[in-house]
Amino acid sequence: ETGVTQSPTHLIKTRGQQVTLRCSSQSGHNTVSWYQQALGQGPQFIFQYYREEENGRGNFPPRFSGLQFPNYSSELNVNALELDDSALYLCASSPPGWGATEAFFGQGTRLTVV
């Protein structure tokens, strides 16, 4: 059983550019959530995808968007990058089932905006 994998591990972008981060969910998991973790802070919820549909969104602007594919992998897209977008972006997958369930995180993508 493979865990949650994210790519790339590190990325440097210029302010105003666009970025796409990728996540492969753990085998058997159909729900993927994305979190932003600023340095020294706890993760902040961006949004969640369930069966290819957005299933909840945190307090992030529309330039943060996502996709989930039929194999349950997911992408996070950020347009018009700002310096404050520099953070560790975490993907978490959860197994099927109603209600709060375990979420397993990937190792994250460290995004630096310069």
Next chain:
Amino acid sequence: QQQVKQSPQSLIVQKGGISIINCAYENTAFDYFPWYQQFPGKGPALLIAIRPDVSEKKEGRFTISFNKSAKQFSLHIMDSQPGDSATYFCAASQDTGNQFYFGTGTSLTVIP
């Protein structure tokens, strides 16, 4: 507004000692309370979790104590080891399960 408040921000414990991290929440709709351990450069790893129908859950050296009336829960690490040195996050979620609210983290250092 911080939905889950965590303390202390940092903690230093001698090897073999007990580490205690506390969290408090306001939203009574929260139904699931996990603790995560994070090492530098890694994603958070699920350590232990509890639901409000029990007051305590123990897994090995890790215990969650839960006080529903006070809206508080805590993590106790017994016989703390240097390998436990990491950042610990408490979190909470409603039964819809679509968003975790994390505390601000506690940096634990266990001195040999």
